[in-house]
Amino acid sequence: MKALVKATAPAPAPAVAGDAPLPVTADPRPSGRQRAAELLQRQGVLAVLVLLCVISSFVFDSFATLDNTRGITIQASFLSIVALGMTMVIVTGGIDLSVGSVFALGGVLAAWASQYGFLPALLVPLAVCGAIGAFNGFLVAKAGMAPFIVTLASLLGARGLLLALTHEGATTYLVPRGSAFKELGSGAVWGFGYPVLIALALFAVGGLVLQRTSFGQALFAVGGSGDAALLMGLPVARTKVLVYTLSGLLAGLAGALNAARLSSGVTIIGVGMELDAISAVVIGGTLLVGGAGSVSGTLWGVLLLGVIQNLINQIGSLNSSYQSVVSGGFLIVVVVAQRYLSAARRGT
Amino acid sequence: MAPPEAAAAQSAPPGPPSPPPAPGAVLEAVGVSKRFPGVVALDDVSFTLRQGEIHALVGENGAGKSTLIKLLTGVYRPDDGELRLAGEPGAFHHPHEAQRAGISTIYQEVNLVPLMSVARNIFLGREPKNRFGLIDFPRMHRETAELLGGFGITADPRRPLHTLGIGTQQMVALARAVSVQARVVVMDEPTSSLEPREVETLFRVIGELHERGISILYVSHRMDELYRICDRVTVLRDGRLVHSGDLADTDRVRLVSLMLGREIAEVRRHGATSFGEGHTADRQPVLTASGLTRRHQLQDIALELHPGEVLGLGGLLGSGRSETAKALSGALPLDGGEISVGGRALRRLTPSAAIRAGISMLPEDRKAEGIVPGLSVRENIVLAAMPRLSRAGIVSRQKQDRIVEIFMKRLRIKAAGPEQKVGELSGGNQQKVLLARWLCLEPKVLLLDEPTRGIDVGAKAEVQSLIDDLAGEGLAVLLISSDIEELVEGADRIVVLRAGAVAGELTGDDVEENALLAVLAETGDSDDGDSHSDFGDSTDDAGEAPEAEAEAAAGPQDAAPGPLTKTTAPDAPPESAAGTGTGTAAAPAPPADGEPQSTPDTPGGAGSATAKEDPR
Numbered sequence: 001m002k003a004l005v006k007a008t009a010p011a012p013a014p015a016v017a018g019d020a021p022l023p024v025t026a027d028p029r030p031s032g033r034q035r036a037a038e039l040l041q042r043q044g045v046l047a048v049l050v051l052l053c054v055i056s057s058f059v060f061d062s063f064a065t066l067d068n069t070r071g072i073t074i075q076a077s078f079l080s081i082v083a084l085g086m087t088m089v090i091v092t093g094g095i096d097l098s099v100g101s102v103f104a105l106g107g108v109l110a111a112w113a114s115q116y117g118f119l120p121a122l123l124v125p126l127a128v129c130g131a132i133g134a135f136n137g138f139l140v141a142k143a144g145m146a147p148f149i150v151t152l153a154s155l156l157g158a159r160g161l162l163l164a165l166t167h168e169g170a171t172t173y174l175v176p177r178g179s180a181f182k183e184l185g186s187g188a189v190w191g192f193g194y195p196v197l198i199a200l201a202l203f204a205v206g207g208l209v210l211q212r213t214s215f216g217q218a219l220f221a222v223g224g225s226g227d228a229a230l231l232m233g234l235p236v237a238r239t240k241v242l243v244y245t246l247s248g249l250l251a252g253l254a255g256a257l258n259a260a261r262l263s264s265g266v267t268i269i270g271v272g273m274e275l276d277a278i279s280a281v282v283i284g285g286t287l288l289v290g291g292a293g294s295v296s297g298t299l300w301g302v303l304l305l306g307v308i309q310n311l312i313n314q315i316g317s318l319n320s321s322y323q324s325v326v327s328g329g330f331l332i333v334v335v336v337a338q339r340y341l342s343a344a345r346r347g348t
Numbered sequence: 349m350a351p352p353e354a355a356a357a358q359s360a361p362p363g364p365p366s367p368p369p370a371p372g373a374v375l376e377a378v379g380v381s382k383r384f385p386g387v388v389a390l391d392d393v394s395f396t397l398r399q400g401e402i403h404a405l406v407g408e409n410g411a412g413k414s415t416l417i418k419l420l421t422g423v424y425r426p427d428d429g430e431l432r433l434a435g436e437p438g439a440f441h442h443p444h445e446a447q448r449a450g451i452s453t454i455y456q457e458v459n460l461v462p463l464m465s466v467a468r469n470i471f472l473g474r475e476p477k478n479r480f481g482l483i484d485f486p487r488m489h490r491e492t493a494e495l496l497g498g499f500g501i502t503a504d505p506r507r508p509l510h511t512l513g514i515g516t517q518q519m520v521a522l523a524r525a526v527s528v529q530a531r532v533v534v535m536d537e538p539t540s541s542l543e544p545r546e547v548e549t550l551f552r553v554i555g556e557l558h559e560r561g562i563s564i565l566y567v568s569h570r571m572d573e574l575y576r577i578c579d580r581v582t583v584l585r586d587g588r589l590v591h592s593g594d595l596a597d598t599d600r601v602r603l604v605s606l607m608l609g610r611e612i613a614e615v616r617r618h619g620a621t622s623f624g625e626g627h628t629a630d631r632q633p634v635l636t637a638s639g640l641t642r643r644h645q646l647q648d649i650a651l652e653l654h655p656g657e658v659l660g661l662g663g664l665l666g667s668g669r670s671e672t673a674k675a676l677s678g679a680l681p682l683d684g685g686e687i688s689v690g691g692r693a694l695r696r697l698t699p700s701a702a703i704r705a706g707i708s709m710l711p712e713d714r715k716a717e718g719i720v721p722g723l724s725v726r727e728n729i730v731l732a733a734m735p736r737l738s739r740a741g742i743v744s745r746q747k748q749d750r751i752v753e754i755f756m757k758r759l760r761i762k763a764a765g766p767e768q769k770v771g772e773l774s775g776g777n778q779q780k781v782l783l784a785r786w787l788c789l790e791p792k793v794l795l796l797d798e799p800t801r802g803i804d805v806g807a808k809a810e811v812q813s814l815i816d817d818l819a820g821e822g823l824a825v826l827l828i829s830s831d832i833e834e835l836v837e838g839a840d841r842i843v844v845l846r847a848g849a850v851a852g853e854l855t856g857d858d859v860e861e862n863a864l865l866a867v868l869a870e871t872g873d874s875d876d877g878d879s880h881s882d883f884g885d886s887t888d889d890a891g892e893a894p895e896a897e898a899e900a901a902a903g904p905q906d907a908a909p910g911p912l913t914k915t916t917a918p919d920a921p922p923e924s925a926a927g928t929g930t931g932t933a934a935a936p937a938p939p940a941d942g943e944p945q946s947t948p949d950t951p952g953g954a955g956s957a958t959a960k961e962d963p964r
Contacts, residue, residue, distance in 0.1 A: 233444035
C-alpha cells in the first residue's frame with residue numbers, strides 16, 4: 001500500500017513539448033521545504049542535543065559544570081567507539097549484535113594481558129576481537145548468511161568465551177598498579193580522559209573514511225544497492241568482511257580502554273550495549289536499511305543518550321532505569337520523524 | 349557497415365579447430381555454452397562484435413540474450429567455448445575484470461545506488477583522489493558536470509540520484525559506462541523505461557559513442573529502434589544462434605519470424621500484434637468514474653468502461669495514465685471524485701473496496717508492486733483470492749490447486765510446476781502469474797498498466813491475445829501502453845490524457861496511429877488565446893450546439909450540474925462557438941471545481957478527436 005503511493009511520487013513532469021531531442025534536464029531543484037527537511041534529518045539530533053543542554057543548564061545548577069561535562073564525555077566515550085563501528089556496519093545495510101559481548105571480552109583480555117606489558121594489553125584484545133569481526137564478516141559476505149543471525153551467534157559465543165576465560169566470572173583479572181596501560185584509562189588532558197580524546201580522534205578519522213575514501217563510498221554503495229555495487233565492479237565481499245572486522249576491532253578497543261579505566265576486566269558489562277549502540281546510530285540519522293548515514297550523527301546520538309542518563313541522575317529521585325524508558329521513547333520519536341522527513345524530502 | 353560476405357562467414361558455425369579471429373573483432377564468443385541445472389541456456393553460440401559497430405542482439409525471453417551478455421561481461425563464465433578480446437583469448441572472473449578490459453554494461457533497470465549523488469555514482473570505485481589520498485570532491489563534481497554536459501545532460505552532480513527522473517538516471521548510468529574508457533558498451537534494453545524524448549537523447553549519445561569508434565551491443569524488443577540505429581543483428585532462439593548478419597538485409601517480418609521461429613506468412617497474417625477485431629461492448633457501463641482529482645496529478649478525469657470493451661488510455665509519460673489506473677483501483681488517495689461499479693458508487697476508495705467491487709489492477713512495475721519473487725507460482729496466484737478460498741481462516745489446498753491448475757493451463761504459464769519460485773520465471777511468465785492472480789478473483793473490470801512492457805515478443809503476443817479473449821468474455825479492460833501500436837490495435841476506444849486531464853477521445857475508425865499521434869502531439873497549454881488559430885478550421889460540427897466545456901470551466905455557476913451531465917452553455921459567445929470543435933464526447937465531465945482561470949476559446953482536437961481543455 002505504502003509502496004504503491006510512494007511509487008507515484010517521482011513521476012517526472014513532462015517538461016517542454018517538441019520533436020527535437022532536447023537536453024535531458026534534471027527535475028527542478030529541491031524546494032525550500034525539501035531542503036529544510038534534509039537539514040533537519042541530517043542535523044536534527046544536534047539541534048535537540050544543543051537545546052536539551054541549554055535548557056538543562058538553566059534547570060540544574062550542576063549540569064553545565066566542567067566536572068559534569070567530563071563525567072558525561074568519559075561515560076559516553078566507550079559507547080561512542082562501539083557505535084562508530086556500528087555506524088559503518090549499518091551503512092552497509094547490516095547489523096552487528098556481537099559488539100556488547102566483544103566489548104566485555106576485549107576488556108577481560110586486556111586486563112589479563114596487561115600483566116605482560118602495555119602493548120600486549122592493547123594488541124591481544126584487538127587481535128581476538130578483530131578476528132571475531134572478520135569471522136562475522138566472512139560468514140555474512142562469503143556464505144551469504146544474515147548479519148542478524150551471524151552476529152547473534154557471535155554475541156553468544158563471545159560471552160561464552162569470556163565466561164570460560166574467567167572461570168564463569170570467578171576469576172577477575174586486575175590491571176597492575178602503575179602500569180602504562182592503566183594510565184591509558186585514567187590519564188587526562190585538562191581533565192578530559194584519554195578515552196574521550198581517543199574517541200574524538202577515531203570519529204575524525206572515521207568521518208574521513210566514510211565520506212572521503214573509496215572504502216567509505218563502497219560502504220554506502222553496498223548498503224544503498226548491493227546488486228548495483230556488484231555490477232559496478234565494487235569489491236562487495238571484501239568491503240563487508242572489512243566493515244565487520246572494523247566493528248570488532250573498535251568494540252575490542254573500547255573494551256580495552258574501559259578495562260584500563262576500571263583497572264580490571266569486568267565480566268558482566270556490555271550486556272545490551274549493542275542495543276544502545278544501534279539506538280545511538282539510528283538517533284543520529286543513519287538509516288537502518290543502509291545506504292545513508294554519518295558518523296557525526298552517531299556522535300550526537302551517543303552524547304544525547306549520555307545527557308539523558310545524566311539528567312535522570314541529576315533529578316535523583318528517579319530510578320536510573322528510567323533512562324532506558326526515555327531513550328526508547330526518543331528512539332521512536334526519531335524513527336517516526338525520519339519517516340516524515342524522508343517523505344518531505346521526496347516532496348510527497 | 350561490414351561487407352555482407354564477411355557477415356555470412358561470421359555466422360557459420362565454428363568448426364572443431366578454433367577458427368581464426370575475425371578481422372576487426374573487439375569482442376568474440378566462440379562456441380560458448382552455458383548450462384544451468386535442468387536448462388541449457390546457451391548452446392554452442394558464436395558471436396562477434398566488431399570495432400565501431402552497433403550490433404543488435406534479439407530474441408525472445410529465454411533465448412539466451414541475458415546469459416550471453418552475462419558471459420561477455422564477466423558475470424558468468426562459459427562451460428564450453430572461449431571469449432576473445434581483440435583477438436586474444438581471455439576470460440573474466442568478475443564484472444570488475446570485464447570493466448577493466450573496457451567492457452561496460454548498462455542494464456535494463458538502472459543499476460546505480462539511488463541514495464548516492466550523481467557524481468558519486470559515476471565515480472564509484474575509481475574516485476579521483478587528492479594528495480592526501482582522500483576523495484577530491486570538487487574535481488569529481490567538475491568532471492561529472494563536464495561528462496554529462498558532453499551528452500547534453502544538465503544535472504547537479506551533488507543531487508542524490510533518486511531525485512532525478514528515470515531517463516536522467518539512465519543517462520547517468522550511460523555516462524558512467526562510457527567514462528571508464530570503454531571500448532565496448534553493452535546496453536540491455538536501455539529504452540524500456542524511457543519516454544520518447546529521452547530515447548532521442550539516448551540515441552544522440554549512442555551516435556556520439558559510435559563516432560568515437562566504440563562498439564555497442566544493443567538489446568531491445570523494439571523493432572523501430574533496432575532499424576534506426578543498428579548495423580548488424582544477431583538472433584538467438586532457445587539458446588542457439590539462428591541468424592547473424594547485416595540488419596539492412598533482414599526485413600522486420602523476417603526478423604520477427606527468426607525470433608519466433610514462425611513462418612513469415614503467419615506473422616504477416618497476424619500482424620505485428622496479436623489483437624483481433626474490435627469487440628461489441630454493452631451499452632451500460634460497468635464502471636463509471638467522474639471528477640477524479642488529485643492535486644498536481646489528476647484533474648477531473650471522467651471515464652466510462654463498458655463490459656466487453658478494451659478502453660485504451662493514451663498519453664505521454666507523466667500525463668496521469670498510471671495515476672488514473674491507480675485511482676480507479678483505490679490505490680491513489682484522491683482529493684475528489686466518484687467511482688461506481690455496476691451503478692453502485694464505491695463509498696470508500698481503497699484497494700480492498702475496489703477489489704470487492706470487482707476492480708483488479710495489474711500494476712506497471714511488476715517487480716515492486718505485484719510479484720512476490722520468493723513465493724511459488726501457486727502462492728502468488730492465490731494470494732489475492734485467499735479470503736475466498738479459506739473458511740474460518742483455513743485455506744483449502746485442494747481448491748488452491750484446482751484454481752492454479754486452471755490458470756496455469758489457460759494462460760500458458762511456463763513453469764517447472766506450481767511450486768517453482770516466481771522469481772525464477774521469465775518476465776512474460778511473471779506477468780501471466782500476476783494476471784492469473786487477478787483473474788481468479790473473477791473481476792468485472794481489469795486495469796492493465798503496461799502489461800507487455802519488458803517481456804519478449806512471444807509472451808507479448810500471448811498476453812495481447814489473452815487481453816482480447818478476456819474482453820471477448822465480457823470483461824471491461826482498461827489498457828495503458830506506451831506502445832502506440834499496441835494501444836491502437838488493442839483498444840476499441842482510446843481516451844487520451846494530458847497533464848492529468850482528459851485531452852481527447854478516439855472512437856470507431858479514429859482508433860489508429862495517426863489520429864492518436866495527432867492528439868498526443870497537441871500542445872498541452874491550449875488555454876491561451878493564441879492556440880485558437882491552430883485549430884480554427886475544425887468547424888465541421890460547429891453548427892451543432894457546442895458542448896463548450898470551456899465555458900463551464902470559465903464560470904463555476906455553469907458547472908453546477910452533476911459530473912456526468914453534459915453541460916451546454918447556451919449563451920456561449922460566438923467566437924467560442926466557432927473555435928470549439930468538440931463533438932459529443934463520451935464522458936465530457938466539466939471540471940467539478942471549475943477554477944475560472946481559463947479563457948473560453950479553447951479549441952477542439954484535430955479531426956473528430958474531442959479535445960477537452962486543460963483546466964489549469
